[in-house]
Amino acid sequence: MKKEQYQFDYYRVSDRTELPPEDLSLLIAANKAAQEAYAIYSNFKVGAAARLVNGEIILGSNQENASYPVGVCAERVLLGNAAVQFPGIAIETLAITYLLMDRKSDSPVSPCGMCRQALSEFESRVNHPIRLILAGEVGDLLIVNASIDLLPFVFQRQHLP
Numbered sequence: 755m756k757k758e759q760y761q762f763d764y765y766r767v768s769d770r771t772e773l774p775p776e777d778l779s780l781l782i783a784a785n786k787a788a789q790e791a792y793a794i795y796s797n798f799k800v801g802a803a804a805r806l807v808n809g810e811i812i813l814g815s816n817q818e819n820a821s822y823p824v825g826v827c828a829e830r831v832l833l834g835n836a837a838v839q840f841p842g843i844a845i846e847t848l849a850i851t852y853l854l855m856d857r858k859s860d861s862p863v864s865p866c867g868m869c870r871q872a873l874s875e876f877e878s879r880v881n882h883p884i885r886l887i888l889a890g891e892v893g894d895l896l897i898v899n900a901s902i903d904l905l906p907f908v909f910q911r912q913h914l915p
């Protein structure tokens with residue numbers, strides 16, 4: 755038996771003025787997308803904004819449904835939009851944020867397990883890591899170099915016969 759370890763580097767940003775302008779504008783775009791979320795059941799409005807390697811910006815927000823499991827997360831709405839509008843074009847950076855009803859969100863949001871799986875498939879189909887910016891409206895934010903870092907032992911198409 756051999757002990758192995760999984761670890762990855764990420765960045766914590768407490769002062770948003772340290773961010774490059776293109777990251778700040780992506781966060782603003784994600785915030786705007788969150789304002790358009792359809793989240794009448796959870797009141798948890800998530801917005802995602804991606805900068806593609808060709809410079810285009812793609813948005814997504816969560817779209818809920820009276821039949822709860824039908825609802826789709828912001829990240830997967832965005833991935834579908836990206837794949838349809840710019841087929842084969844990789845995502846450079848994806849910013850994710852959220853809005854609460856009663857106060858400003860103040861800690862980073864993290865993609866759910868299903869979205870991590872979807873992000874991983876997108877990374878592998880265009881062969882490019884997706885850099886993540888995870889943020890609330892205020893407070894620290896986190897930057898992850900590649901979404902695959904958040905999904906160790908991922909199930910991928912190579913596993914299929």
Ligand code: THU
Pocket residue numbers: 793796798799800815816817818825826827828829863864865866869
């Ligand atoms: N949600 C997202 O859109 N993205 C995430 O990263 C976490 C959760 C949505 C799903 C549901 O509409 C609401 O947030 C509450 O879970």
